[in-house]
Amino acid sequence: MNIVVLVKQVPDSGAERTLSPSDNTVERASANNVINEMDEYAIEEALKIKEAHGGEVTVLTMGPAGATESIRKALSMGPDKAVHISDDALHGSCAVATSKVLAAALGTLNADLVLCGAESTDGRVQVMPHMLAERLGIAALTGARKLTVDGTQLTAERQTDEGYEVVTAATPAVVSVWDTINEPRYPSFKGIMAAKKKPVQALSLADLGIAGDEVGTAGATSAVVEFSKRPPRSAGAKVTDEGDGGTQLVTYLATEKFV
């Protein structure tokens, strides 16, 4: 099975994040950038499917030059090769434009299965898998917490607010995964060394037949007009339990009219 995993590089969610004041796009240059956490689960799932059914795993990333660091890290987990779409004109791309670029690249890769994370931690938009399926005219099975592959037939348990849904489709398909689906492996020393030699194909917008003004800030379908920091919350009263902590808590809740 020919599997493509979408891997996005994002600013570390454990640190402070901001927009760059010059153009209100996500500040990536000064951030500590990492693989979008959910995508590590997609990589793991791809490797598991390859191990069980054979095939090849390709990492696909759209991102600035610095994203190569995350691509090598992804490769060190075990995928065979990577494709890196990078172009200065892509800076500031909206989700709609990003889906156009990723779909064009996927069009050249002939994937039976496209795996990706359920959402990215920077935008949290959760739209990419369905946008890609829409553009490619293939099935989307999203929010999977379990995936079964039987020949060309895919069955996923899709997590919902009430429980889950069982959804099925035939390949080719896009499947997005939650962090409940598996436990990503740590790269081994051997894996890290091997990753350095794995092929990473560079693609520009011209290679994909997309004009610069269709993407990036020029082609964006939405724009941030204002950004401000929310004032940080301040600490309120803090009491130490000396046998009546529970009662005091309820007194507070009663003052605030919660009980």
Next chain:
Amino acid sequence: MAEVLVVVENGIKKVTLEMLTIARGLGEVSAVVFGEADTAKLGEYGAAKVYVASGDDVEGYLVAPKAAVLAGLVREKQPAAVLLASTQEGKEIAGRLAVKLDNGLLTDAVEVAADGTATQVVFAGSGIVKSKVTRGLPIVTIRPNSVTPSPAPADAAVSSLDVTVSDSDKLTKVVERVVEQKGSRPELTEASIVVSGGRGVGNADNFKLVEELADLLGGAVGASRAAVDSGYYPHQFQVGQTGKTVSPQLYVALGISGAIQHRAGMQTSKTIVAVNKDAEAPIFELADYGVVGDLFKVVPQAADEIRKRK
């Protein structure tokens, strides 16, 4: 006045009424229902029209048919805006709609101004952004608990939509819908009170304590990732960056340290209360009221006290 389309969540949730309330500031409200919905309720909150699309062609497949029907409606009615809920399904329909119409979209809005400018809370609740769709009409998904719904009676004239869905929209079949434990508790993202437990709760059995306090307060139960990963509570109740974002009137954190990824899902709550035995736990930095103490002593005492006051 142009129409504003509001896509109704399955079974009319609180966020539906919030969307209807927001939509009234943007134009004449038309609700779009997939399947069945209480049209009287939609009218009560301002829907002048209700478009209904039902049948196995829309309900038996994953989101694509809904987006197709909605795209048809947008082309026909040329609405001023389309509002959907910021839930998994709402965002997915919005994503497909945006591609079909080559149109911008904004997710997770808490407010939409008359000119379509949306206010979004970003980066784990640390930033506020105002954004605009610059190509096409505003397609905006609304975060639950963003506004207080208010009634404004309207006609709710029902018309059914012609559903013609192509085979390419029927590629993913929904073969089963399983409800996993839906008690009488309010839904996590819509609840006005949320009581969450963390690793400090210790085990799955002890979560009864969290549930008990939630029930006494009429709230929903949430959990930190550490609690979910340790198997104390199911994943759909996880609050935080890789879980749900909640914004209740009251958030109670029991045995939760307050890691940045947990804050991401709860720090826009109106009032935050924490119980933690570690006085240095970061959760106290954002708690309006904190009790430094053992939750196994504090929580049962609080529960008793609430019962006494009832």
